[in-house]
Amino acid sequence: MAVSTTRESRAAGLRRLLEEAVLVPWAGVLLGLIGVCIVVAAISPYFLTVDNILGNVALYFSWFAIAGFGEALVMIGGGLDLSVGSIMGLSGMVSALVLASGMPLWLALIAGLAVGAFAGAVNGFAVTRIGLNPFIATLATLGVFRGMAYGIVLGAAVTPPNNAAGKAFTALGGALGVVPVPVIVMVVLAVGMYVALAHTPFGRHVYALGGNEAATRLLGLNINRLKMILYVLSGLTAAVGGILLTARAGTALPDAAEGYELGVIAGVIIGGVSLTGGQGTIPGVLIGAALLGVINNGIVLAGLAGYWQQLIIGLVIAAAAGLDVFRQRLAYLRSG
Amino acid sequence: MLEALLSLRGIFKHYGPVHALDGVDFDLFPGEIIGLVGDNGAGKSTLIKVMSGAVVPDGGAILFEGKPVVLRSPQDARAIGIETVYQDLAVVPWLDVEANLFLGREMTGNRWWNRWFLDKRAMRREAAHHIASLQVGLKSVRQPVGLLSGGQRQSVAVARAISWGRKVVIMDEPTAALGVREARGVLDLIKRVKERGLAVVLISHNLPHVFEVTDRIFVLRQGTEAGTLVTGETHVTDVVSLITGVKVSAAVA
Numbered sequence A: 001m002a003v004s005t006t007r008e009s010r011a012a013g014l015r016r017l018l019e020e021a022v023l024v025p026w027a028g029v030l031l032g033l034i035g036v037c038i039v040v041a042a043i044s045p046y047f048l049t050v051d052n053i054l055g056n057v058a059l060y061f062s063w064f065a066i067a068g069f070g071e072a073l074v075m076i077g078g079g080l081d082l083s084v085g086s087i088m089g090l091s092g093m094v095s096a097l098v099l100a101s102g103m104p105l106w107l108a109l110i111a112g113l114a115v116g117a118f119a120g121a122v123n124g125f126a127v128t129r130i131g132l133n134p135f136i137a138t139l140a141t142l143g144v145f146r147g148m149a150y151g152i153v154l155g156a157a158v159t160p161p162n163n164a165a166g167k168a169f170t171a172l173g174g175a176l177g178v179v180p181v182p183v184i185v186m187v188v189l190a191v192g193m194y195v196a197l198a199h200t201p202f203g204r205h206v207y208a209l210g211g212n213e214a215a216t217r218l219l220g221l222n223i224n225r226l227k228m229i230l231y232v233l234s235g236l237t238a239a240v241g242g243i244l245l246t247a248r249a250g251t252a253l254p255d256a257a258e259g260y261e262l263g264v265i266a267g268v269i270i271g272g273v274s275l276t277g278g279q280g281t282i283p284g285v286l287i288g289a290a291l292l293g294v295i296n297n298g299i300v301l302a303g304l305a306g307y308w309q310q311l312i313i314g315l316v317i318a319a320a321a322g323l324d325v326f327r328q329r330l331a332y333l334r335s336g
Numbered sequence B: 001m002l003e004a005l006l007s008l009r010g011i012f013k014h015y016g017p018v019h020a021l022d023g024v025d026f027d028l029f030p031g032e033i034i035g036l037v038g039d040n041g042a043g044k045s046t047l048i049k050v051m052s053g054a055v056v057p058d059g060g061a062i063l064f065e066g067k068p069v070v071l072r073s074p075q076d077a078r079a080i081g082i083e084t085v086y087q088d089l090a091v092v093p094w095l096d097v098e099a100n101l102f103l104g105r106e107m108t109g110n111r112w113w114n115r116w117f118l119d120k121r122a123m124r125r126e127a128a129h130h131i132a133s134l135q136v137g138l139k140s141v142r143q144p145v146g147l148l149s150g151g152q153r154q155s156v157a158v159a160r161a162i163s164w165g166r167k168v169v170i171m172d173e174p175t176a177a178l179g180v181r182e183a184r185g186v187l188d189l190i191k192r193v194k195e196r197g198l199a200v201v202l203i204s205h206n207l208p209h210v211f212e213v214t215d216r217i218f219v220l221r222q223g224t225e226a227g228t229l230v231t232g233e234t235h236v237t238d239v240v241s242l243i244t245g246v247k248v249s250a251a252v253a
C-alpha cells in the first residue's frame, strides 16, 4: 500500500483536476471561443450587436452545426461521413423541384428529408453490408450525390414558385423577430441530439461502438443496425441543413453547399469529437461550429481577404486535432 | 451423482484445415471452478466461445441443466445465465465504470415520461454496490475505464460478468498481463464468485493461479481433451505433461 502524505495527495488532487479539465471535451473549445470573441469585439464594435450575432454569425454557422450533429454521431460511433455537403445540395434541390412542380410545402419538406435519409441509408449500406471503409464509401457517395443534384436538373438552377407554398418555403430561411429560423431549428436539434446522446441507452451504445467496436459486438449490441441508424441520422440532419440553406438562398443551385463537408467536419473536430471515435459531445459541436462562425465573421469585419479564412480555420483544425492527440496521451490508454 | 450444469458433447469446430476443436466432451458442475489449460492454439478460447455463444460449433451438442440448448449468439448464452470475460478485454475505455457495467443492459426510468431515458442515479448506486461487495479497489464508478490500471480494468470486466451471471461465469486469461498484486486482486475476485454459488470456467497459462483457485483442471491438446484432473490430487508436473503430451500421467481421471 502506498503511504500518502498531505502534500502528495494535494499534488495528486491538482493533477486530477487538471486532467479532468482537459478531459471535459468542450472546455478548451469554449475558452477558445471566448478568446476569439474578445479579439473580434476589439476589432469591431459591430461584432457584439444582436443583429450581427444572430443574423450573421449564428445564421452562418447554423448550417454547419445542424449537419454537424449527425456527422458528430457518425464520428463518435467511429465512422465518417464525407457526403454531407452533397446531401445538403441534393435534398435542397429535391425540395425546390417538388415545390416547382406545384406540390404543397409539407410534401416538399418530406421529399427533401426522405432523400437525405435515403442517401444516409446508402452510406450505411456501403459501410455495413459491403464492408467499405467509411472514408472510401462516403468519398464515393460525395461524388454520386453531387452528380445527381446536377443530373436531375441538367445543371440548371431551380427557383421555388411565387405561390403560397413557395413563399412559405423561403420564409424558412427568414427570421422570427430577430432570430433566423435556421438558428431556431439548430437550437431545437441541439437539445434533441444532446438528450439522445447523453441520456438514452442509444447514446451510450454510440459511444461504445466508437470506443471499442469488438467489445460492443460481444456484449450483444447490433453493430450494423447501430451504424445504419447513425448514417441515416447524418443524412437527415444534412437534409435539414440543405433545405434551410436553399430556403435562405431562395433558389436551389446544383453546386449548393459544395465543399461544406469540410466546414461541418471542422466544426465537429474543433468541438472535441475524437477522430478515432468514442468521444465527443453535442455542446462541443455547437461551440465548435460557433467558433468557425465567429472566425468567419471576424475576417469579414476586419476586412481581410477571404483566403485568410481558409488559413486560419486550417490552423484551428490542426490545433483541435493536436488537443485531441494530447488528450488521448494524457489518458494513457493502454487498453487492447 | 450430481447433474452437470453445462455439458458439451462431441464439439467440433474447424477453421478451414485447422481443427480448433475435434470432438470435445466437457462437463461443468454447479458451484465448481474448472481450469481450462493447454498450449497456445490448443483451442481453449474457441471452446469457451462455444459455451458463450460467440462461436457456433460445426458439430456436437450443448446441454444446459440437462436440456439441449442452441447458442447462436452471446445474448442466447446470457439469457440462460452464462456470462463471459473475453481474452481481448471487452471494456470501452472512454465510458466510465458504471456505463461499462451496464453496457447493453442500461436501466431506464419507469414512468411514462422517462422510460426512454437512462436512470443514471440508479445505475451508479447499483454499480457502486457491486463494486463494493466484490471488494474491487475503485474510488468512484464515474472514472473512465481507460484511466484505470490494467488490474482495475480487468476487475471491471470480471465484475460485470459476475454481477450479471446467474449460473456460469467464463473467464479467458483474466490475469494475463497483470502485475503480481493486480493478479492477486482478480484471483480473490474469482474465489468470491464461487462463494456466490456460481460455476466458473477459468482459462489461464499461469499454473500456480490455476492450482490456487480451481477444483478441477481440464487439459486441451490440439483440439481434444488430454485429460481432466482433480486439482487437490494433482501435481503441476502432471498437468505440464498433459499439456505438452511428452509424458503420459498416471493421474488421468
Ligand SMILES: Nc1ncnc2c1ncn2[C@@H]1O[C@H](COP(=O)(O)OP(=O)(O)OP(=O)(O)O)[C@@H](O)[C@H]1O
Pocket (backbone or CB within 6 Å): B015, B018, B019, B020, B038, B039, B040, B041, B042, B043, B044, B045, B046, B047
Ligand atoms: N476465427 C478464426 N479463424 C481461423 N482460425 C482460428 C480462428 N479462431 C481460432 N482459430 C485457430 O484455432 C486454433 C485454436 O485457437 P484458440 O484461440 O482457441 O487457441 P487458444 O487455446 O485460446 O490459444 P491461446 O492460448 O494462444 O489463447 C488456432 O490454431 C487458431 O489459429
Ligand SMILES: [Mg+2]
Pocket (backbone or CB within 6 Å): B044, B045, B046, B087, B172
Ligand atoms: Mg485464447
